[in-house]
Every structure is written in C-alpha cells, then in structure tokens.
Amino acid sequence: MILTVGGLSFQYKSREIFNDVTFELGRNEVLAIMGPNGVGKTTLLRCLNLILKPTGGTIMVEEQNIMHLAKRDVAKRLGYVPQKQESGRMTAFDAILLGRRPHITWDISEKDLKIVHGVIKRLNLEHLSLQYIDQMSGGELQKVSIARALVQEPDLLLLDEPTSSLDLKNQLEILSEIRNITRFHSVSVIMTMHDLNLALRFLNKFIFLKSGMIYSAGTCKDVTPEMIHDVYGVQTAIREMYGYPVVIPLTG
Amino acid sequence: MHFDNEELPAAYLQYTRTKIIILCIGVIILFFLLILSISSGAVSIPPIEVFQTLIGESVSLKWNKIILSIRLPQALTAIVAGAGLGCAGLAMQSILRNPLASPFTFGIAHAAAFGAAFSIIILGSGVMQNSSINPYVIDNPFATTFVAFISCLLATAVILLISHLKRATPEVTVLAGVAIGSLCTAATMFLQLFADDTQLAAVVFWTFGDVSRADWGELAIMAVVTVLSLVYFYYHRWDYNAIDAGDETASSLGVHVARIRIVGMIVVSVITAVIMSFLGIIGFVGLISPHIIRRIVGDDHRFTIPGTIIMGAILLLASDTVGRVIIVPHVVPVSVVTSFLGAPMFLYLLVRGYNR
Numbered sequence: 001m002i003l004t005v006g007g008l009s010f011q012y013k014s015r016e017i018f019n020d021v022t023f024e025l026g027r028n029e030v031l032a033i034m035g036p037n038g039v040g041k042t043t044l045l046r047c048l049n050l051i052l053k054p055t056g057g058t059i060m061v062e063e064q065n066i067m068h069l070a071k072r073d074v075a076k077r078l079g080y081v082p083q084k085q086e087s088g089r090m091t092a093f094d095a096i097l098l099g100r101r102p103h104i105t106w107d108i109s110e111k112d113l114k115i116v117h118g119v120i121k122r123l124n125l126e127h128l129s130l131q132y133i134d135q136m137s138g139g140e141l142q143k144v145s146i147a148r149a150l151v152q153e154p155d156l157l158l159l160d161e162p163t164s165s166l167d168l169k170n171q172l173e174i175l176s177e178i179r180n181i182t183r184f185h186s187v188s189v190i191m192t193m194h195d196l197n198l199a200l201r202f203l204n205k206f207i208f209l210k211s212g213m214i215y216s217a218g219t220c221k222d223v224t225p226e227m228i229h230d231v232y233g234v235q236t237a238i239r240e241m242y243g244y245p246v247v248i249p250l251t252g
Numbered sequence: 253m254h255f256d257n258e259e260l261p262a263a264y265l266q267y268t269r270t271k272i273i274i275l276c277i278g279v280i281i282l283f284f285l286l287i288l289s290i291s292s293g294a295v296s297i298p299p300i301e302v303f304q305t306l307i308g309e310s311v312s313l314k315w316n317k318i319i320l321s322i323r324l325p326q327a328l329t330a331i332v333a334g335a336g337l338g339c340a341g342l343a344m345q346s347i348l349r350n351p352l353a354s355p356f357t358f359g360i361a362h363a364a365a366f367g368a369a370f371s372i373i374i375l376g377s378g379v380m381q382n383s384s385i386n387p388y389v390i391d392n393p394f395a396t397t398f399v400a401f402i403s404c405l406l407a408t409a410v411i412l413l414i415s416h417l418k419r420a421t422p423e424v425t426v427l428a429g430v431a432i433g434s435l436c437t438a439a440t441m442f443l444q445l446f447a448d449d450t451q452l453a454a455v456v457f458w459t460f461g462d463v464s465r466a467d468w469g470e471l472a473i474m475a476v477v478t479v480l481s482l483v484y485f486y487y488h489r490w491d492y493n494a495i496d497a498g499d500e501t502a503s504s505l506g507v508h509v510a511r512i513r514i515v516g517m518i519v520v521s522v523i524t525a526v527i528m529s530f531l532g533i534i535g536f537v538g539l540i541s542p543h544i545i546r547r548i549v550g551d552d553h554r555f556t557i558p559g560t561i562i563m564g565a566i567l568l569l570a571s572d573t574v575g576r577v578i579i580v581p582h583v584v585p586v587s588v589v590t591s592f593l594g595a596p597m598f599l600y601l602l603v604r605g606y607n608r
C-alpha cells in the first residue's frame with residue numbers, strides 16, 4: 001500500500017467537515033473522490049497534504065507517518081494541484097520549475113532543468129514554455145500546474161478537479177496521460193471529480209463522500225444508480241455504450 | 253518517478269542568460285554612475301581622477317580628502333540604502349501579495365523615524381548640533397536603532413494583522429499604512445514640544461531624509477545589516493516565487509508560508525529601522541525599484557532580488573547626484589528628489605490598476 005489513511009477527521013473551528021475517514025490506496029492506482037458540492041473533498045485533499053492539520057487520525061505513506069515529517073520531505077512525496085490556480089508574470093517553464101523547490105538546496109542543477117524539460121515535452125507544453133502564465137487560458141494554466149506537481153517526482157499526486165476547466169479533447173488527453181504516468185512511473189493519484197462518466201472511464205477506484213463520512217467505496221465497476229441517488233439525490237441509469245459505462249440522468 | 257530525458261532546454265537557457273546579461277549591464281551602469289556621482293558637486297573632480305583614487309593609483313593627492321571622506325561615503329550610503337530599501341519593498345510586495353507595499357507607503361518608515369526621534373529626544377541617545385550639514389550626532393547608534401526597530405515592529409504587527417486576519421484588499425492595507433504613517437508623523441511632531449530649538453530644527457530636518465549624514469562608521473553598520481538581510485531574502489527566493497503561485501501551492505511545495513511572512517516582515521523592519529534612524533525618511537525607492545525591475549526581468553525572484561538591489565542603488569545614487577547639482581550651491585535632500593520621482597509613479601500604479 002502506498003497510502004493508508006486511518007480515522008482521519010477535521011473541523012474548521014467548531015464545524016466538523018469529516019470524521020473517521022479510513023481508506024487505502026495501492027501503487028499505480030487512480031482514486032476518485034466524489035460527492036456533492038461543499039461535502040469536503042477539497043478539505044480532505046488539503047488534509048492529506050497537511051496544508052490543513054487534521055484534528056485526528058493518521059496518514060501513512062509507505063508505512064511512514066507523514067505527520068511527523070518536515071514540510072519539505074512531505075513535499076517530496078506528495079504533489080498537489082489546487083482547484084483554483086493563481087497566475088503571475090512568470091513563464092510556464094519557471095512556474096513548472098517551482099515544483100523542484102522541495103529538492104533544491106541552494107540552486108537548481110542541470111538535472112532539475114532536464115526533468116522540467118522532460119515533463120513539458122511529455123504534456124505537449126513545449127510551444128507554451130516561454131509564455132507568461134498570466135496570458136494563458138484556464139486550461140493551459142491547469143496543465144502547467146499538473147506539470148509542476150509532476151516535476152516534484154512525488155509518490156502520490158493529489159489533484160483537485162483537474163479536468164474542470166479543460167475542453168473535451170484536453171480532458172481526455174490529461175486523464176489518459178495521468179493514467180499512463182501511473183502505469184509507467186510508479187505513482188498513485190487521488191483526484192476529486194464531478195464528471196461521473198469520466199471517472200468511470202479512467203479511474204480504478206472511487207470514494208463517495210456524504211455528510212462527512214465515506215458513504216461507499218470500491219472499484220469503479222461497483223458504482224450503482226442507487227449509490228448515485230443516495231449521494232446526489234438524482235435518478236440515473238448506467239448503460240454500457242461502445243464498451244464504456246455511461247451514466248444517464250433520468251430526472252430534470 | 254523519472255522524467256529526465258537527458259536534454260537541456262536550449263530556449264530556456266538562452267532566456268535566463270539574457271536576464272543575467274541585463275543584470276550585468278545594470279552593474280556597469282551603477283559603476284559609471286558612482287564615478288559620475290563622486291566627480292560632481294560643488295567642486296567638480298575629473299572622472300579619471302576619481303577612478304584613479306578609487307583604485308588607489310592617483311597621481312595627485314589634492315582630491316583625496318574630498319573623495320575619501322565626503323563623496324565616497326555619501327555615494328556608498330546611497331547605494332546601501334537604495335539596495336536595502338528596494339529589497340525591503342520587493343519582499344513586502346511579495347509577502348503581503350500587495351503591489352503597493354513598501355516601507356514608506358505602509359508607514360513603517362515613519363514609525364522608524366518616530367522611534368529614532370523618541371530615542372534621541374526623550375531617552376537622550378543622541379546630541380543635536382546646530383549645523384545644517386549634520387544636525388545631530390548619534391551617541392549611541394545601537395540604542396537609537398533599537399528603539400526605531402521596536403517602533404517599526406509595532407507598525408509591522410498592525411499591518412500584518414490588518415492584511416491577514418481581516419483579509420483586507422490591497423487598497424485597505426495601503427490606507428491603513430497611510431494612517432499609521434500619519435499617526436507616527438503626528439507623534440514625532442508631538443515630541444517637538446519637548447525639544448529645544450536645535451532639537452526642533454533637527455526633527456524637522458529629519459523628515460527630509462538625506463544620505464550625506466552618515467559617516468564611515470554608520471555606513472558600516474548599515475552595510476552589515478543590509479548585506480545580511482539581502483542574503484536572507486536571496487536565500488528564500490524560491491519561497492517567494494512559490495508564494496507568488498498562491499499560498500496553497502507554496503504550502504504544498506514545502507514552504508512554511510506563515511513563518512516566511514513573519515520573519516520576512518521582521519527583516520524588513522530591521523533594514524528600515526537601521527536606514528531610517530541614520531538617514532531620516534526616504535520614500536518611494538522601495539516602491540518603485542521593484543516595479544521597474546519587474547518590467548524588465550519579469551516576476552522571478554532569482555532575478556528580481558539582485559535586480560532590485562542594483563535598481564534601488566542606481567535610483568538613490570542618481571537622485572542624490574541630481575539633488576547636489578540641480579541648484580548649486582544648494583543641496584536638495586535626496587528624499588525630496590525621490591518623492592518627485594516616486595509620487596507620480598505611485599499615482600500611476602494606483603490609476604492603472606497595478607495588475608502585477
């Protein structure tokens with residue numbers, strides 16, 4: 001197991017967001033965290049990354065409790081792409097290079113530059129590499145942020161709605177790229193997601209959050225219309241079309 | 253994970269090389285400006301002679317005294333103060349994510365001046381002289397600077413509280429800074445009630461910061477503090493870059509965002525306190541040098557930090573030189589010149605909407 005989360009809970013001041021969240025994730029797996037708006041998906045990712053300090057529970061990455069690690073060492077193991085990106089007058093290359101920060105002691109080395117260059121090529125960002133990120137579209141910026149998390153060379157990648165501002169082609173491209181990367185680079189991914197169809201198509205495992213608890217979890221083949229109804233309150237049917245499972249809303 | 257494809261990004265290397273060349277050009281400009289500044293004034297000295305004296309090979313010794321005991325320390329003071337204030341402004345703008353931030357616009361400079369005046373008038377850490385060139389002598393620079401520093405820290409704490417606890421907009425924080433500045437100015441004026449005539453003249457004079465006040469000893473103190481602070485800022489250049497990408501991203505990259513903020517603001521307070529208590533209030537260098545340099549080399553702190561050091565030094569040295577030659581034999585204090593330059597720039601930033 002690359003990640004073992006036990007009894008994790010968190011509250012903002014006095015308001016409890018989630019309680020006793022427990023799950024495991026194996027190497028090379030891609031996990032979707034799903035649930036309605038405001039249920040606490042982003043908060044959960046921030047806790048896994050220790051940006052927010054959990055009020056209880058343990059987070060083990062490869063048998064090591066990361067709560068006792070220095071912040072820099074946590075950053076070497078977990079990469080994170082937030083839901084909202086901020087941009088400044090910085091080129092894409094520099095923005096991605098920032099991902100090497102946990103590995104830099106005094107200055108960047110040739111190795112850092114080569115890694116950044118490799119990721120840029122891999123994500124087809126070469127034509128943008130010297131463009132300022134404040135002149136980029138939302139989707140381009142999203143790709144740059146994913147690239148930044150990849151150059152951290154983490155064991156575990158946390159992505160908060162990575163496809164939300166991408167067009168159809170880029171959604172498919174990024175998700176299949178992420179799937180390839182997990183296959184060939186021994187990294188696991190946790191992402192939050194609203195699009196059930198994409199989740200069923202690209203991801204191995206899922207967790208549905210409902211009112212501060214894990215409502216159900218399993219492999220994506222196990223998702224049923226009943227679960228979707230209980231979590232989102234929407235009647236749906238799941239059908240297979242051209243070999244892919246498709247969720248069809250029946251109400252509205 | 254392994255993405256290394258054994259290939260260096262040629263275009264990017266070219267791009268960083270250009271920036272390094274720009275910085276080198278800045279250093280060369282600064283050097284020529286230094287020669288020019290030393291050679292001009294009430295008595296002009298041929299630049300060649302200045303250069304020979306500086307490298308210790310002068311044939312005639314007749315300029316030695318003017319150069320080594322008046323003009324050189326004054327020029328170096330301008331360089332040190334410009335570099336320190338510029339970098340303090342840059343750090344504040346990054347830390348507070350507020351492009352209008354600088355020790356002067358946020359009232360920290362005024363707090364320093366108040367602290368220094370308080371120390372000298374009330375605690376008696378300095379003696380006022382009735383001389384227009386050097387109206388006061390600081391008996392105890394450490395005590396004076398220390399009181400100035402405490403005063404700066406108080407102002408800084410208020411600003412940090414306002415900008416972060418209340419999540420104020422940049423404009424609100426600036427207004428708070430203006431309020432702090434006015435309050436400190438008023439308090440400095442209040443101290444004047446307890447001052448005798450010569451002290452009064454000195455306090456008024458203080459509000460016009462001037463780089464000709466420092467002697468070699470004071471210059472040395474300022475230089476040590478400034479250099480240490482600049483090393484601190486440069487060491488954390490990646491952290492400032494990360495904070496520019498958003499607090500959340502910075503935190504996920506292993507940056508202790510809150511700690512970097514607080515320590516950074518303390519370092520800003522130290523620089524401001526030392527420079528202002530020796531030289532008086534000098535405005536706008538800290539605000540405009542970072543903006544000019546960002547226009548030239550972009551937002552990357554690997555380059556903006558050295559760039560701002562050079563730019564701040566150039567700006568203050570140029571302002572000082574202009575102030576000395578513009579209406580000979582009178583000398584316009586450097587703070588007046590920088591305000592003529594800086595105030596329009598500040599208004600321009602406000603009106604344009606300062607999207608960094």
Ligand SMILES: Nc1ncnc2c1ncn2[C@@H]1O[C@H](COP(=O)(O)OP(=O)(O)OP(=O)(O)O)[C@@H](O)[C@H]1O
Nearest residue numbers: 012015017035036037038039040041042043044083
């Ligand atoms: N800083 C904060 N202080 C107090 N409450 C907060 C804070 N941030 C978020 N919350 C609350 O915590 C709850 C969970 O928020 P979170 O952002 O994790 O939801 P989410 O599942 O990611 O939603 P979405 O799908 O809209 O992104 C929300 O009800 C939100 O109002």
Ligand SMILES: [Mg+2]
Nearest residue numbers: 041042083160
């Ligand atoms: Mg969210």
